[in-house]
Amino acid sequence: MEILSAQNVTFSYPDATESVLDDIHFTIQEGDFVLLCGPSGSGKSTLLRLLKEEIAPHGNLGGNIYYRGSMIKEQDRFLLAKEIGMVFQDPENQIVMERVMDELLFGMENMGYTTDKMRKKVAEMVHFFGLNDLVNKKTAELSGGQKQLINLASVLLLEPKLLLLDEPTAQLDPIAAKEFIHLLERLNDEFGITILVVEHRMEELFSVANRVMLLDKGHLVVDQSPRKAAHQMYPEFQSFLPSTALCYMGISQQATKPDQIPLTVKEAKQWISTQELKQPTQGHGTIVEKSPLIELKAIDFQYTKHSTPVLYNLSFSINKGEWMALVGANGTGKTTLLKLIGGLIKPQHGTMKYNGKKVKNIDPQQIGYLPQNPRIFFLHDTLKEEYQEIARKHQKREEEVQSLLEIFQLADLLDRHPYDLSGGELQKAALVGILLGNPSILLIDEPTKGMDPSFKKEFGLLVQGLVEEGLTVIMVTHDIEFAASYATRCSMLFQGDITVTEPTKQFFQENTYYTTMMNRITRDFHTPALVTLEEAMLLSPNHIGS
Numbered sequence: 001m002e003i004l005s006a007q008n009v010t011f012s013y014p015d016a017t018e019s020v021l022d023d024i025h026f027t028i029q030e031g032d033f034v035l036l037c038g039p040s041g042s043g044k045s046t047l048l049r050l051l052k053e054e055i056a057p058h059g060n061l062g063g064n065i066y067y068r069g070s071m072i073k074e075q076d077r078f079l080l081a082k083e084i085g086m087v088f089q090d091p092e093n094q095i096v097m098e099r100v101m102d103e104l105l106f107g108m109e110n111m112g113y114t115t116d117k118m119r120k121k122v123a124e125m126v127h128f129f130g131l132n133d134l135v136n137k138k139t140a141e142l143s144g145g146q147k148q149l150i151n152l153a154s155v156l157l158l159e160p161k162l163l164l165l166d167e168p169t170a171q172l173d174p175i176a177a178k179e180f181i182h183l184l185e186r187l188n189d190e191f192g193i194t195i196l197v198v199e200h201r202m203e204e205l206f207s208v209a210n211r212v213m214l215l216d217k218g219h220l221v222v223d224q225s226p227r228k229a230a231h232q233m234y235p236e237f238q239s240f241l242p243s244t245a246l247c248y249m250g251i252s253q254q255a256t257k258p259d260q261i262p263l264t265v266k267e268a269k270q271w272i273s274t275q276e277l278k279q280p281t282q283g284h285g286t287i288v289e290k291s292p293l294i295e296l297k298a299i300d301f302q303y304t305k306h307s308t309p310v311l312y313n314l315s316f317s318i319n320k321g322e323w324m325a326l327v328g329a330n331g332t333g334k335t336t337l338l339k340l341i342g343g344l345i346k347p348q349h350g351t352m353k354y355n356g357k358k359v360k361n362i363d364p365q366q367i368g369y370l371p372q373n374p375r376i377f378f379l380h381d382t383l384k385e386e387y388q389e390i391a392r393k394h395q396k397r398e399e400e401v402q403s404l405l406e407i408f409q410l411a412d413l414l415d416r417h418p419y420d421l422s423g424g425e426l427q428k429a430a431l432v433g434i435l436l437g438n439p440s441i442l443l444i445d446e447p448t449k450g451m452d453p454s455f456k457k458e459f460g461l462l463v464q465g466l467v468e469e470g471l472t473v474i475m476v477t478h479d480i481e482f483a484a485s486y487a488t489r490c491s492m493l494f495q496g497d498i499t500v501t502e503p504t505k506q507f508f509q510e511n512t513y514y515t516t517m518m519n520r521i522t523r524d525f526h527t528p529a530l531v532t533l534e535e536a537m538l539l540s541p542n543h544i545g546s
Helices: 044-050 077-083 100-110 117-127 144-156 174-191 228-234 243-252 265-272 336-342 383-394 398-407 423-435 453-468 479-484 504-509 517-522 532-539
Strands: 001-012 021-029 033-037 060-067 084-087 160-166 195-200 210-214 217-226 292-303 312-317 324-326 347-353 357-359 369-372 441-445 474-477 490-496 495-502
Touching: 001 044, 001 195, 021 044, 021 210, 033 044, 033 174, 033 398, 044 160, 044 195, 060 195, 077 441, 084 144, 084 312, 100 117, 100 144, 100 504, 117 144, 144 174, 174 195, 210 228, 217 228, 243 517, 243 532, 265 369, 265 517, 292 336, 292 517, 312 336, 312 474, 312 532, 324 336, 324 453, 324 479, 336 441, 336 474, 383 398, 383 423, 398 423, 423 453, 453 474, 479 495, 479 504, 490 504, 495 504, 517 532
Parallel strands: 033 195, 033 210, 084 160, 160 195, 324 474, 324 490, 369 441, 441 474
Antiparallel strands: 001 021, 001 060, 210 217, 292 312, 292 347, 347 357, 490 495
């Protein structure tokens, strides 16, 4: 039975010369699990928000959107608010109450549920999600993964028929993200909830969804089952495919056999076990010895006097001109460590050295810092005004600004308000502003959040080039595949301390769960196991490029 459809949907923002969505047609059946993907700015988030009346963007909408056979704009908003639920990318943007229990009750109270019904439904939901240890906590005390779980539970308490999710795992660590996706799969399988999810995390979702839709420049160019979609997307949109499919199609050159394309690690391991592949040459991860630039020793930090220390007896060093990735679960202190290096907070104990000399703070002129929420970077109404102000401050020529805008593909968005940009576009826009300051140290917190896979590669190569020119990068990330491809070393935080720092390839080869898809596929067939897709391409007797 049809639950959602779009006919000739076109949308443009106020005063925009081009449409964000152009003549979109699709039909989603009840019980479908649909993955919506595509480049940043292709219209994914705009389309998703148009399906949720109370947060639909302002602009010029053409065509019609139907829910259960009737136009959305003609239906009861109370009913739609209950039956169409949405989970946003940033957990912080959805939580409104101070305590978890109040957050769970909030939606039902607004819908007029009785006290007895609310108590019954919350008790049932707490048991289903295993939230017993969280219900009496303050929402501010929760990790990113826990907050996203509370957001999902709050939406599900209203018993939605259609669940919309806009990059829900963007701020979750790899293990929490996997658990969240498996929970969505369970909701779809066991309760028949229709799911439409916008996501750049393809490695897990391609094997869970039963349909894949791809938007490009406002047009719906792919709408197929996952295997057929993979076949149709290769090679033009190959950066949006999971490593399992890319490994198969790149090495075997059998992209013409969609029914055989592996989508899970199990399927990929079964296929690769039948192949005669040569041993790979040494790949990414070789470290050139350099002198330490920043050294931290015995660092302790806690936000309040009686709270648990976030960093405890931490020691850490980074060399000049390298790209260090800080990984670990949500709540282990990664962002806190980044803020401490950037001088935004001060440790209670411990010492810091910069270029071999003990200092209290590093000169802020040397540091460029991009936080998790790039919105706080912007002060003006348009990107053009923002960059003009930064250029004046740092005495930059217009040609230098234009060069960065072209590299980051932002030249056509200069007249847009920063808040009107997609998540990926906002990340890129903030990075341009930071790089205009010519920092020697770049601190970046989840830089690939919201970036589409194709731009991730461009961004990685860009920063890699800056590192080769002497820029030192410290990156907090949950994007394991990105870190494996570009970072020179990786450090893992656990309970406020660095448990291990190793060259990137060695780090991921030796991990079992906190590792890449390619490592999981090849670990039983190659010694040492591969880490990146680029290495896998070298396995082919014909040396197929990635």
